[in-house]
Amino acid sequence: MLRVMPKASDKKEKLIESAGKLFHQVGFNQTSIADIAEDSGVPLGNVHYYFKTKADLISEVLDNRKKSIESWFEEFEKLPNPKDRLVGMLGDMEKMKHKVVKYGCPVGSLCQELDKERMPVAKQADGLIKIQLKWVIAQFRELRKKDAEELGLHWMSSIHGTALMANALKDSKVIDSEIARLKSWIKKI
Amino acid sequence: MLRVMPKASDKKEKLIESAGKLFHQVGFNQTSIADIAEDSGVPLGNVHYYFKTKADLISEVLDNRKKSIESWFEEFEKLPNPKDRLVGMLGDMEKMKHKVVKYGCPVGSLCQELDKERMPVAKQADGLIKIQLKWVIAQFRELRKKDAEELGLHWMSSIHGTALMANALKDSKVIDSEIARLKSWIKKI
DNA sequence: GTCTATATGTTGATAGAC
DNA sequence: GTCTATCAACATATAGAC
Numbered sequence: 001m002l003r004v005m006p007k008a009s010d011k012k013e014k015l016i017e018s019a020g021k022l023f024h025q026v027g028f029n030q031t032s033i034a035d036i037a038e039d040s041g042v043p044l045g046n047v048h049y050y051f052k053t054k055a056d057l058i059s060e061v062l063d064n065r066k067k068s069i070e071s072w073f074e075e076f077e078k079l080p081n082p083k084d085r086l087v088g089m090l091g092d093m094e095k096m097k098h099k100v101v102k103y104g105c106p107v108g109s110l111c112q113e114l115d116k117e118r119m120p121v122a123k124q125a126d127g128l129i130k131i132q133l134k135w136v137i138a139q140f141r142e143l144r145k146k147d148a149e150e151l152g153l154h155w156m157s158s159i160h161g162t163a164l165m166a167n168a169l170k171d172s173k174v175i176d177s178e179i180a181r182l183k184s185w186i187k188k189i
Numbered sequence: 190m191l192r193v194m195p196k197a198s199d200k201k202e203k204l205i206e207s208a209g210k211l212f213h214q215v216g217f218n219q220t221s222i223a224d225i226a227e228d229s230g231v232p233l234g235n236v237h238y239y240f241k242t243k244a245d246l247i248s249e250v251l252d253n254r255k256k257s258i259e260s261w262f263e264e265f266e267k268l269p270n271p272k273d274r275l276v277g278m279l280g281d282m283e284k285m286k287h288k289v290v291k292y293g294c295p296v297g298s299l300c301q302e303l304d305k306e307r308m309p310v311a312k313q314a315d316g317l318i319k320i321q322l323k324w325v326i327a328q329f330r331e332l333r334k335k336d337a338e339e340l341g342l343h344w345m346s347s348i349h350g351t352a353l354m355a356n357a358l359k360d361s362k363v364i365d366s367e368i369a370r371l372k373s374w375i376k377k378i
Numbered sequence: 379g380t381c382t383a384t385a386t387g388t389t390g391a392t393a394g395a396c
Numbered sequence: 397g398t399c400t401a402t403c404a405a406c407a408t409a410t411a412g413a414c
Contacts, residue, residue, distance in 0.1 A: 011379095011380090025305065026305050027218070027302065027305040027306075029216070029218035029219060030218060030305060030306065032406080032407065032408085033407080033408065033409090034406090034407085034408095042380095043380075043381055043382080044381090044382090045380085045381055045382060045383080045384095045409095045410090046379085046380060046381060048408085048409060048410075049379070049380075049381090052409090053408080053409080054407095054408070054409090103304075103305065104301050104304060104305070108301075108353055108357075109301045109305070111353070111356070111357045112293050112297075112298045112301050112302070112353060112356065113216065113301070113302060115292075115293060115356055115357070116214065116215050116216040116219060116292065116293070116298070117216075117219065125357075126357045126358070126359070129354065129357040129358065130357075130358065133354075133358075150366050150370070153354060153363055153366055153367065154347075154367065154370060156350070156354055157347060157350035157351045157353070157354050157363075157367055158343075158346060158347060158350055159350065160349075160350040160353045160354060161345070161346035161347055161348065161349040161350020161351065161353065162346045162350065164297055164300070164301060164346070164349045164350065164353065165318065165322075165342060165345055165346050165349060167300070167301065167304055168297075168300045168304070168314075168315045168318040168319075169315070169318065169319065169322075170315070174342055174346075177339050177342055178342065178343065178346055181339070181343060200397095200398095221388080221389065221390085222389080222390065222391085223388090223389085223390095231398095232398075232399050232400080233399090233400090234391095234392090234398085234399055234400060234401080234402095235397085235398060235399060237390085237391065237392075238397070238398075238399090241391090242390080242391080243390065243391090379414105380413105380414080381412105381413090381414080382411105382412095382413080382414095383410100383411085383412090383413095384409100384410080384411080384412105385408105385409085385410070385411085386407100386408090386409085386410095387406105387407080387408085387409100388405105388406085388407070388408100389404100389405080389406075389407080390403105390404095390405085390406100391402105391403085391404090391405100392401100392402085392403070392404100393400105393401090393402080393403090394399105394400095394401090394402105395398105395399090395400080395401095396397105396398080396399080396400095
């Protein structure tokens with residue numbers, strides 16, 4: 001007899017979602033498992049059924065973010081011109097600028113925090129920066145730039161530095177200004 | 190009769206120094222007062238005689254850092270050409286690049302961490318970025334640049350973004366590359 | 379799978395002897 | 397001023413009933 005497979009609990013998904021949000025807004029260390037349980041509506045003691053440790057939890061959050069970055073790039077690949085793809089990346093930055101002003105870059109700020117830990121998960125966070133950088137460099141290569149690596153580093157530094165400045169100054173105009181600068185720069189080169 | 194004033198205890202100074210070092214290397218949240226006591230050689234219970242709360246401690250650390258930034262600028266003011274002053278700023282970045290690779294920027298990474306707290310001290314950290322930015326903009330103004338504000342923002346974003354990238358990639362060449370880029374950029378404009 | 383109750387450890391901060 | 401001893405709160409993680 002056919003039996004409908006029980007739908008995998010969506011509690012795990014909810015926990016990852018809440019954890020990702022709170023780690024961004026409040027930081028990893030400042031977010032307790034109790035906070036995550038409350039935000040997701042899952043009882044405190046139940047969290048450890050899905051995630052053995054807090055490190056496992058952030059590890060899955062980072063894994064999720066990696067997948068979303070990758071599918072993000074897949075979307076851009078549909079554009080034939082690498083310049084348009086890079087401009088598309090700026091468009092996404094524009095979209096989330098208000099969150100960046102409030103809480104910093106969801107990737108960059110987490111990297112800086114975790115790099116101070118002695119946890120293996122820090123390398124996983126740094127990996128997110130690396131795949132972004134790798135993709136950006138690939139775009140410059142496709143544009144036949146010989147110094148593609150340096151250009152890619154400059155691009156990524158500008159973006160992450162802008163996020164940090166906007167967060168520190170609490171001013172989204174910082175992001176507008178730098179997006180405009182990068183757009184005109186990419187056009188010229 | 191003359192009496193030599195008792196030399197103010199240097200314990201407070203030692204505590205601030207250790208706290209500053211550890212907040213940079215390990216982060217604010219991950220550094221316990223016990224860690225600071227141990228590093229500075231001051232008994233745990235004695236810390237609270239000098240600093241009522243942990244927030245008071247970081248507040249004085251930030252105050253110290255502000256003074257050092259200001260005396261740093263005073264030194265640069267001796268140079269007649271604003272371009273040389275900005276290049277001097279890059280020289281200081283070069284000097285501390287290995288620490289930045291290991292622990293991130295001592296100002297930027299702390300700002301990002303504290304901005305996620307709900308503590309008044311976050312604004313004090315952001316203030317450090319603001320006085321740096323203000324000084325940089327002043328240099329561009331002296332160079333008669335009409336878009337001095339944008340240029341200053343770009344300069345600061347580049348520096349802080351580079352620090353974040355170097356920390357994430359664990360590679361000091363990132364800093365070398367961006368310093369070279371900023372040096373040639375400042376020459377041309 | 380789900381949840382309550384709780385063990386265990388660490389934290390920031392205090393009280394009070396010297 | 398200095399330091400020991402300790403409190404109270406909170407953290408992560410676990411045990412075990414349902």
